[in-house]
Amino acid sequence: MSLTPREARILDLWDSGKSIAHIAEQLACPKKAVENTISYFSGRSDQRLAEKSIREGSQKLAAALKEARA
DSSP: OOOOHHHHHHHHHHHTTOOHHHHHHHHTOOHHHHHHHHHHHHSOHHHHHHHHHHHHHHHHHHHHHHHHHO
């Protein structure tokens, strides 16, 4: 089974760390379509979403600490 060009682009953007909202906006497609593609092909989308959320939270915390120290 090969990927459609859109599926491949969605997965490339997701793997590069882009958010679902960003991917949907960039490709002019519904967020649900992006979520479905990621879920279908990754099988671990819930874990990946959680990891991404934790990573983003850590980045925000680090930025806040840096600003507080300045």
